[in-house]
Amino acid sequence: xxxxxxxxxxxxxxxxxxxxxxAERIVAGDRRALARSITLIExxxxxxxxxxxxxxxxxxxxxxxxxxxxxxxxxxxxKSTFIEAFGYDAIERGHRIAVLAIDxxxxxxxxxxxxxxxxxxxxxxxxxxxxxxxxxxxxxxxxARKTYETMLLCEAAGFDVIIxxxxxxxxxxxxxxxxxxxxxxxxxxxxxxxxxxxxxxxxELADMVVVNKADGDLLAAAERVRxxxxxxxxxxxxxxxxxxxxxxxxSAISGDGMAEIWDSVESYRETVDxxxxxxxxxxxxxxxxxEAEITESLLQSYRQxxxxxxxxxRAEDEVTRGIRSPGEAARRLLARYRVQN
Numbered sequence: 484x485x486x487x488x489x490x491x492x493x494x495x496x497x498x499x500x501x502x503x504x505x506a507e508r509i510v511a512g513d514r515r516a517l518a519r520s521i522t523l524i525e526x527x528x529x530x531x532x533x534x535x536x537x538x539x540x541x542x543x544x545x546x547x548x549x550x551x552x553x554x555x556x557x558x559x560x561x562k563s564t565f566i567e568a569f570g571y572d573a574i575e576r577g578h579r580i581a582v583l584a585i586d587x588x589x590x591x592x593x594x595x596x597x598x599x600x601x602x603x604x605x606x607x608x609x610x611x612x613x614x615x616x617x618x619x620x621x622x623x624x625x626x627a628r629k630t631y632e633t634m635l636l637c638e639a640a641g642f643d644v645i646i647x648x649x650x651x652x653x654x655x656x657x658x659x660x661x662x663x664x665x666x667x668x669x670x671x672x673x674x675x676x677x678x679x680x681x682x683x684x685x686x687e688l689a690d691m692v693v694v695n696k697a698d699g700d701l702l703a704a705a706e707r708v709r710x711x712x713x714x715x716x717x718x719x720x721x722x723x724x725x726x727x728x729x730x731x732x733x734s735a736i737s738g739d740g741m742a743e744i745w746d747s748v749e750s751y752r753e754t755v756d757x758x759x760x761x762x763x764x765x766x767x768x769x770x771x772x773x774e775a776e777i778t779e780s781l782l783q784s785y786r787q788x789x790x791x792x793x794x795x796x797r798a799e800d801e802v803t804r805g806i807r808s809p810g811e812a813a814r815r816l817l818a819r820y821r822v823q824n
Contacts, residue, residue, distance in 0.1 A: 556669030
C-alpha cells in the first residue's frame, strides 16, 4: 500500500519559492507532493494557511477539469466497498480517480479512525487512484473543512474523477451536495419500512439513487427497494427540468450495475454542460464556501484571542442565565470584534 496519507515527508514549505516548487510538482503529478500539500492546507497554523493560499492560487488554473461526485448512505450500506468497485470501473474507462474519505471525529478527543484506505486496499494499490482520509473535526455536512481545497489540489494533479465519501446520512449531510457536481445516495436492501430509513431532504438533493448489495439472496429485496424509491421520487417535485433521477441496483461484489451507473454519470455531466448549469452551479458553490469560511474564520478568531474568548464566555453565561437573548449577545460580540479589529 502506498503512503499518500502519511506524513508530509520533508515538512511544510519555508517560503514562497518552496511553495512554487511544490505547486510545480503537483501539476507534474507527483503524489508525494500532493499528499504534502494536503497536509499543509489542513494545518491550522496561521503561517501555513498563508502558504496554502499561495499554493492554491498557483495551481488554480489547472483545476476544474474533473467530475466531482459525492457519495453518501447510512452506516452499513457498503460505501467503501462500492467506491472501490466504482473506482476500478472508472480506471478501466481511462480515468484517474481521487477518493476523499471523510472520517467522523470523536467529539471528546477530536481524533478519528482514518480507516478508509485500509477498507479500499485493492484500489489504493493502483497508480491511477489516490485515497486521502481526512477527519471531519466536527464539521457539519459530512465533510472536512478543507475538502474543497483538497479537491482542487487533486484536480491540479491530474485526477479527473473526484469522489467525496461522507460520514453518513443526517440532517446536515446535505452540505456535501453543495460541493459536488453529482450527488449519489446509496441504499441497502433491508426489512421494514424502507422509505423511512433515510431523510426526505437527502432524497430531494439526490442526482442518483443506487441500491447496493443487489446480489445473491438480497437481489429480490434490492429490486423491491428500487421500485419503492423510484415510485417515491416520481411523485416528488424534480430539482431540474433537465434531469430525471435514476434509481438503479448494483453489486459492489460482482460489479453488476457499475457500467450503467457510469453511463448515467456521464449522461448527467453532458446534460449540465450543454445547458450551462455546471458553470453556474460551481460558481454558486464557491460563493457559498467563501461565506462558510468567513463564518469559521470569525469563530476561530474568537477562540484564539484571549480578550474575545473571555467576552464569548461572558456572553454564554448571560445567555444561559436569561440575561440576554442569543441575538443581542451575538450582536454585542460582533460589535466588540469590529472595535478590536
